[in-house]
Amino acid sequence: MSPSDTLVIVGAGHAGGRAALTLREAGFAGRIVLIGDEAHLPYERPPLSKALLKGESSLASCSLFSEASFLASGIEHLSQVRVTGIDTARHCVALDTGASLVYSKLLLAIGGTSRRLDLAPGQLGNVRYLRTFDEAVELEKSLKPDTRLVVVGGGFIGLEVACSARDRGCEVTVLEAGQRLAARALPERVSEALLTLHRRKGVVVRLGAQIEAFRGEDRVQSVQLASGEQVPCDILLVGIGMQPNLQLARQAGLETGSGIKVDAFLQTSAEDVYAAGDVCEFTRGDGAFHRQETWRNAEAQGRVAALNMLGQQQLFDAVPGFWSDHYEFGLQTVGTLAAEAQIIERAGVDGGFLLLYLDRQSRLAGASGWGAGNSIAKDMKLCERLIESRAVLPVEQLSDASVSLKGLLRGAHV
Numbered sequence: 459m460s461p462s463d464t465l466v467i468v469g470a471g472h473a474g475g476r477a478a479l480t481l482r483e484a485g486f487a488g489r490i491v492l493i494g495d496e497a498h499l500p501y502e503r504p505p506l507s508k509a510l511l512k513g514e515s516s517l518a519s520c521s522l523f524s525e526a527s528f529l530a531s532g533i534e535h536l537s538q539v540r541v542t543g544i545d546t547a548r549h550c551v552a553l554d555t556g557a558s559l560v561y562s563k564l565l566l567a568i569g570g571t572s573r574r575l576d577l578a579p580g581q582l583g584n585v586r587y588l589r590t591f592d593e594a595v596e597l598e599k600s601l602k603p604d605t606r607l608v609v610v611g612g613g614f615i616g617l618e619v620a621c622s623a624r625d626r627g628c629e630v631t632v633l634e635a636g637q638r639l640a641a642r643a644l645p646e647r648v649s650e651a652l653l654t655l656h657r658r659k660g661v662v663v664r665l666g667a668q669i670e671a672f673r674g675e676d677r678v679q680s681v682q683l684a685s686g687e688q689v690p691c692d693i694l695l696v697g698i699g700m701q702p703n704l705q706l707a708r709q710a711g712l713e714t715g716s717g718i719k720v721d722a723f724l725q726t727s728a729e730d731v732y733a734a735g736d737v738c739e740f741t742r743g744d745g746a747f748h749r750q751e752t753w754r755n756a757e758a759q760g761r762v763a764a765l766n767m768l769g770q771q772q773l774f775d776a777v778p779g780f781w782s783d784h785y786e787f788g789l790q791t792v793g794t795l796a797a798e799a800q801i802i803e804r805a806g807v808d809g810g811f812l813l814l815y816l817d818r819q820s821r822l823a824g825a826s827g828w829g830a831g832n833s834i835a836k837d838m839k840l841c842e843r844l845i846e847s848r849a850v851l852p853v854e855q856l857s858d859a860s861v862s863l864k865g866l867l868r869g870a871h872v
Contacts, residue, residue, distance in 0.1 A: 459562070459768050464489040466551060466559060468541045468706070469567035472753065473735030475500020475522040476760030477565055477767075478533050484768055491559060493536045493551075498591055499528055504753050506594040507615055508783060511601060511622035517591055544710035546728040563767040566718055566726070566733045567760065570702040570751075575610060577672060578696060584677045586695045588615055600693045603627030608681055608691040610669065612639040614782045616697030617652065620661050621784050631689050632656070633667040633681065643780070644826065645813055647803070648789055651828045659785055664689075700751055702737045715739050717749040722773050724763045732767060734759035740774060742794070752780040777842050786830055790838045793824030793845045802856045807833050814841070820850050837863055 459465075465481060467474045470492050478492045478500075494500070501520040509515035518524070528535070536553070543552040544564070552558050572587040586597045597619070601607065605628045609616040612634030620630045638649040639656075656663055668684035672694070681689040702717050713719045713727035717739030724732050724740065733739075735756045739749045758776040765772050779792035799815035806812060810829025817823045825841035827834035840863040844851070847867065855861040 459486055459488060461488045463562035464491065464560060465563050465565070465767055466561040467492045467565045467567060468551065469565075469569055469735070469737075470494025470496065470498075470500050470535065470537070471567060471569050471735065472500060472502055472522065472756040473569075473738075473760040473763075474565065474567035476757055477567060477734060477764040479523065479531070480761045480764035481768065482531050482533065484765060484770075486768055488562075489534065490532070491534045491536060491561075493539050493541055493553070495538060495540050496590060496592070497537050499523065499525065499535065501591060502753060503589070506591065507588060507618035508622060510591075510594050511598050511619065512625055513598065520591065541706060544706055544731075546710055546712075546731060549730065562730065564731045565763050565767060566707060566731065566737065567735045567756075567763075568703040568706065569736045570700040572696070573699045573701050575696045575698060577669060578610075578678065578694060582672070582674065582676065582678050582694075584691070584693050586693060588619060588695065588697065589700070597693075597695065601626045601628055604629065606690050606692040607631070607695060608633065608678075608689055608693070609695045609697060610681075611697035611699070612636065612663065612665070613697055613699065614640060614643070616695065617656065617784060618782065619695055619697065620656060621659075624659055624661060625785075630660070631662040631664065633664050633669065633683070633689070635667060635669075637665055639663070639665075643791070644789070645795060645801075647811070647813060648826055648828050651787075652784060652789065655784060655787055700736065702749070704737070707733075707737075715747055717747075719747060722775075723766045723771055724759060724774050725766065732763045734763040742778075748778075750778055750780075752778070754779050777845050779838075779842065787828065788830075788832060788834065789826070789828050790834055791824070791826045792838055792842045793822070795824045795826060799823055800853070802853065804837075804857055805859045806837070810834055812837055812841070814856055816851070816853065816856075820853050821848055822851060840864055840867060843867055 500522045505515045505520045540554040541551050572589045578585045607623045607628045607630045609632045670684045671682045672678045673680040678691045678694045707718045718733040719739045736751045739747045762774045781790040802814040804812040806829050808830045812827045815824040822844040
């Protein structure tokens with residue numbers, strides 16, 4: 459790349475911010491333009507539902523870099539600006555300011571928006587969503603002792619908010635339409651542990667909950683369930699997932715599915731256009747397309763996409779994974795948890811456990827763990843290394859907690 463080139467990043471979230479920093483760290487001296495519709499510098503989202511809601515964090519501590527270091531980097535930040543169109547033939551993006559910008563390489567890290575609940579009209583004053591820092595600040599102000607918080611959705615955002623709200627003395631009810639918590643992401647064994655913990659902490663969890671109506675004129679005063687139960691409500695948090703922002707990509711003629719489809723180098727179907735983060739749909743070893751909404755994915759793809767914009771042609775082959783903290787417990791997953799895998803349970807300390815997912819060749823394909831504090835962190839890191847090694851493992855030893863995973867990693871054969 460030449461210093462006269464302009465690299466444009468659309469989306470100033472975690473993936474976009476990490477990409478911009480990586481471009482500078484890799485020695486690119488040309489123009490970098492980072493475009494985002496929020497007023498803030500790029501920040502990490504996990505603290506929004508945890509430390510920030512409990513008053514233990516701030517925007518500065520969530521940010522990828524300080525304002526001073528950002529200014530020193532020479533990266534241009536167009537804040538509160540939206541890209542309204544992309545002309546891939548002319549290598550140009552149109553902005554809602556009326557201006558246009560020519561790029562040499564373009565990265566789309568445009569994330570998504572919270573899925574809206576049609577039954578809860580936006581004009582109801584106490585309905586909250588949580589994806590941005592500003593939304594977190596607004597929600598934090600509402601979480602006062604004895605506030606009756608109703609959470610629609612038993613996924614990670616809703617459950618993490620439930621933890622923070624209970625720590626602040628709120629009364630919390632979680633309404634989950636499915637038969638278990640976080641069913642799309644977690645094994646049943648971990649879902650059960652999560653349910654037991656939340657109920658022990660005083661959260662009322664309704665599984666199989668079907669919402670019939672919201673009662674109240676300018677505010678939701680209660681939630682009526684199909685069972686006839688009326689759940690009183692002061693604040694309603696809707697946490698039913700994220701909708702990827704695909705309109706720009708589709709208008710530009712890029713190939714899309716559940717996200718913006720990319721090749722092994724994170725390049726889209728258009729020349730010189732890449733994608734990363736929540737909106738990116740990529741392939742794994744099974745050849746199928748996947749999309750991940752995790753801190754880990756945003757971090758890794760932001761780096762790889764940036765390096766490939768500079769011509770390094772690095773394959774994106776990172777092992778997928780995520781974690782989530784709930785009160786004094788944590789859960790973590792790495793790799794692929796295939797339904798057809800052989801599952802081995804391995805006991806941990808203080809009631810914790812690991813679930814090891816083996817393929818037909820007795821190689822570790824994925825693992826999911828539950829434990830107090832960070833008690834599973836070391837073993838989960840070893841699981842990640844075992845997945846990367848593609849090592850054939852002695853199945854009979856995996857369930858024996860006295861046999862160390864580190865020893866198995868040293869002694870395994872590939």
